Amino acid sequence: MSKNKLDNLVENTEEKKMSRFRNFCKYLFKNKAALIGLSIILFLLLCAIFAPLITPYEYDAQELENMLQPPSKDHVFGTDEFGRDIYTRVIYGTRVSLQIGLIAVGISLIIGVVLGAIAGYYGGIMDHVISGVTDVAWAFPTTLLAIAIIASLGPSLVNVMISVALVYWSGYARLVRGEFLSLKEQEFVEAARALGFSDLRIIFRHILPNAIAPAIVLTTLSIPKAIIVESSLSFLGLGAQPPTPSWGSIMNSGREYLIEAPWIALFPGLMIALIVLGFNLFGDSLRDTLDPRLRD
């Protein structure tokens, strides 16, 4: 008898979770901006994955007799100073940007969330130490810190990933710590403790799922910033090294040949704008959906 009741209870909770999620999706996708943003992101993701299939050339194939050609039938976006097809390089550039966006921000999310959770949950000395470090990291402006870290580590795409991860973790840490500070006082935590659950389990299985929503919004808004940081660093020659086609590094050569071949700088920049727009649109709608106050 009691087993049935317990089963019913569990089923109800699972159902409730599914319908909450469904409601959330319904509301989110009624919003045109969210749909447009998501489509842009998915489109660029597909470009990155299927790059070899949709590009007619190799990204490092040089045709020196065709250098600095304006857009034409053979080369939709024109060619650069080595005769490389810019359209191909721009499409492969999607891979670089999305790698930075997803991997680097992913790492910073993990670091930040774990540190924020520990600081918020345990309080005391741990909180003091972690918050101290977080505050210092948070105080630096992102581009400047990224440049300084690259200056220290040396120019390479991997170092850019490390740099981005080190720049953005403090945002997550602050956010999650704040959420934990308020959530840990609630009754469900007391109940979980009374049931004898370990701290680790409480943190990750009970409190964290409730604290994750703002972190997700932060992620959709951090990815475009990370992409811009990587482009800026590559633009300065401090990021992706030749021949890797990062949008930023393509624009670096675009800068050298701006007068003779403005198309080199034009197209990668538009792609950056597009991906940033996509994430901003989606992130904005996500934030508005999750924050009931802002629903005008």
Next chain:
Amino acid sequence: MIPVIIGMTIVVFLLLHLSPGDPVDLIAGPRATPETIENIKINLGLDKPLIVQYFKFLINLFKGDLGTSILQQRPVTTIIKEALPVTIELGLASIIVSFFIALPLGIMAAVHRNTWKDYASMSGALVAMSLPTFWLGLMLIYFFAYKYRWFPVSGYGTWKHLVLPLIAISLTGIAINARMIRSSMLEVIRQDYIRTARSKGLPEKVVIRGHALKNALIPVVTMLGLRIGWIIGGSVITEIIFARPGVGRLMVNAIYARDYPVVQGAMVVLTASIIIGNMIADILYLILDPRIKY
């Protein structure tokens, strides 16, 4: 506040002293003997333990001595003093211009909420926010300095040299500020005291300007402090594109040349300006918000 500042100096110091590249080799050159390298190390004080070096760095900082440039053999402080006005000029102009354009835009969007004016300006802001600064800079140079020779391509000196960099660096700021002002105004307009003001029969203009605006500006002013940090970061790229001899460009060129004292000095100065900017924003916040008593 103080521990954060100290923490920042530690980070700046460590970043450049723990770097894998070795500035000593650069100075010594490829044919140096081990003795020469040792001598250079002793000269630069690089042979002492890290902690000692850090405290020397801190003490020199207080004395205003940022070291000597390896490349130019001049005091770093002098070099930075020459570059600072250039950066400040752009930064200040950007803050002022962004504010005075974003303010009417944000207010208009808030007051005419959900009309075409609102949608148009906020969509425009979203697009403007997505344009990368360096791309904008390059496009501006191509069209307005090359195709139409209205402005000089690069350099520093007259107001004409300021226009294109200003547009490049401020567009994003205007967009972000306009959105912030709009949402801030919307929150304020919903408050009861606005209702009271309206029911008192005050004309709408007075309600907006006299009551709503002042309170809506409070979070915006706090944003200004954060904006300074952003502008300084953005000015690095802008200075390089427009060849403005500011601190940001100085720093990046020093990175290329492995001139570590200059990189370190520039970091310190830029970080310090951000801290000062934040302090000013905090003070303004205290002044503007009548609810906070000191």
